Amino acid sequence: MAKRTPPTHPRVQRQIEALGQRLRAARLRRSMTQEVMAERVGVSVPTIAKLESGEPSTSLATMLRVLTALGLADDIDLIATQDRLGRELQDSALRRGNARLRKPTP
DSSP states (O other): OOOOOOOOOHHHHHHHHHHHHHHHHHHHHTTOOHHHHHHHHTSOHHHHHHHHHTOTTOOHHHHHHHHHHTTOGGGGGGTTOOOHHHHHHHHHHHHHHHHHHSOOOO
16 A cells, blocks of 8 residues: 655645755756666655655655765755744743742832
């Protein structure tokens, strides 16, 4: 039985497709065919085609191997480095906690 991929939100789908296009462009700039990429990554040509077309079922491990084959492995370290929302939530919780610790002055 084939693995079922849950539906993807339209905005996320557009991001996945844009990433696939950027990976395809990077591969083409290196004059690399899908066959060569698939061989270097250890997957089938259809898997590379799915990744480049924005198919959301491609695994993160495959994505990392593709980035490595393209010489872009360091780019993965840039993902989620600037967690502004998380920091704001954490700071807000700290402010609320500090406010509770202060005793009102008589």
